[in-house]
Amino acid sequence: MSHTAHIRSHRKPRRSASKIAMRAGVAGGVLSTLAVAGASGAANAAEPVTQTLELPTLTADLAAQVAESATATELAAANYELQAERDAAAAEAAKEAKADLAEAKKKAAEEKRKAEEAARKAAAERAARDAERPTLKTAAATAASVETSTSTSAATGSAAAVVSFLKAQVGKAYVMGATGPSAYDCSGLVGAAFKQVGISLPRVSQDQSTAGTQVSLSNLQPGDILYWGSAGSAYHVAVYVGDGMFIGAQNPSTGVAEKPLSYDPPTGAVRVL
Known part of the structure; x- marks a missing residue:
């Protein structure tokens, strides 16, 4: 017996023929798929692609809600404008009332002054007549x-x-x-x-x-x-x-x-x- 016969060989074991054939088939299938995809890509590259986006259609309920919301917004704006007009009118009326009150007080003070002056004059005349006669x-x-x-x-x-x-x-x-x-x-x-x-x-x-x-x-x-x-x-x-x-x-x-x-x-x- 050779002196090397008991030493294990370091070379890889041979693959079986069946495994090799299966792998070859898989590789061929992949290559075929790539070829078809390439051909299809080339064909598609030659023709432009057009995509159509469809917007969602409002349902009847949603349209009614939108209409109600718009109506409410318009009503709120009208109410706000009406209130603003009322506030402005009230402010103007208050201003005029204040001016009228000031004028009335001024006239009343003037009338009072005239009445007091007339009373003093009449009293002085009476006193003079009483003293003279x-x-x-x-x-x-x-x-x-x-x-x-x-x-x-x-x-x-x-x-x-x-x-x-x-x-x-x-x-x-x-x-x-x-x-x-x-x-x-x-x-x-x-x-x-x-x-x-x-x-x-x-x-x-x-x-x-x-x-x-x-x-x-x-x-x-x-x-x-x-x-x-x-x-x-x-x-x-x-x-x-x-x-x-x-x-x-x-x-x-x-x-x-x-x-x-x-x-x-x-x-x-x-x-x-």
Whole structure:
């Protein structure tokens, strides 16, 4: 026996013929498949491929939901616009109301101021009249004294002419601002009477009350100018004609009239004759 006979061979064992044939068949099949695929790819490369994509079709329910959603969106937008218009109108109305209130307050304050001013003026006038004119009782007593002391006096000279003119005017109308010959106011009558004897007096009663020498009501003479109110601010004048009587243009209701001193007791008198 060889000395190497017990050593295993290192060479690979031979494959069986059947396995080799099977593998060859598989390889051939793969190659055939690749060939067919290549041929098919070449054929397909020669013709363009067109693909058609189909969009999904809305169902009836989905379309209704979309319509409802659009309607709701439009309604919400309309409501929002309407609310915005209402808010704007309310803001404008509030602005106008605020302006009207401010104007009303301003007018009310102005009316109140005018009323208070008128009340103060009326109170001042009343106080002035009360201070200037004697009380009725004192005036009546003064008039009685005047009538007693002057009852026998008689007009002479220029005074007689003044008194004669005045008596001729009794019954004529009282008209504010008139100086004759058909109508007079109080100072217009006095001025016209003294003009008969060449004496020019101031036009208004305030100035006529200081035109001569102040005399006491207990020492009156015919032709003395009587005044009501304070000297320099008198509001009425007339002329004493004797026997406790005076003639003056009193007011629109009486016109030019002859009255006793007690009818309206004067405040004072001045003498110009």
